[in-house]
Amino acid sequence: MYYPYSSFVDDIKTLVKQIESFRPDTLLGISRGGLIPLQAISQATDNRNVYTINSVLYDGEVKRSRPKLFNLPDMDNPKRVLIIDDIVDTGQTLEAVLLVMQERYADTDFKSASLFYREKACILPDFTIHKTDEWVDFFWEKDFLDT
Numbered sequence: 001m002y003y004p005y006s007s008f009v010d011d012i013k014t015l016v017k018q019i020e021s022f023r024p025d026t027l028l029g030i031s032r033g034g035l036i037p038l039q040a041i042s043q044a045t046d047n048r049n050v051y052t053i054n055s056v057l058y059d060g061e062v063k064r065s066r067p068k069l070f071n072l073p074d075m076d077n078p079k080r081v082l083i084i085d086d087i088v089d090t091g092q093t094l095e096a097v098l099l100v101m102q103e104r105y106a107d108t109d110f111k112s113a114s115l116f117y118r119e120k121a122c123i124l125p126d127f128t129i130h131k132t133d134e135w136v137d138f139f140w141e142k143d144f145l146d147t
Helices: 006-017 034-047 094-106
Strands: 026-031 049-060 062-070 082-089 109-117 127-131
Touching: 006 034, 006 049, 006 082, 006 127, 026 034, 026 094, 034 049, 034 109, 049 094, 062 094, 082 094, 094 109
Parallel strands: 026 049, 026 082, 082 109, 109 127
Antiparallel strands: 049 062
């Protein structure tokens, strides 16, 4: 299933409304899929306290046995962190990121947001838009590769 920019714009507006009550002081995007939603949410909420963490669970469409995390951020005294990704597929990545970040920042409240999720994931995002069982081809993955 192809996910176009026009749907993304509407979905980010909806996601921003969902997260208003949480009022995150810090945004943490899971690279690479979460980078575009991270930037959009940062811009829409005027939140410049933005960090990223790298995770690799898929090599192309081949899934690894567990996510590899690297480039862990050194955040400056966060209170409420919103972890952002494009999709919560198996939930393994989100679960691993939450675990490592909660260990590093025990007094911080963490919540998560994604555009898509799969119902069978081991952990579900706190804020989300679409449930899917299909492979999602995001515009930022496809549109720039066809040149």
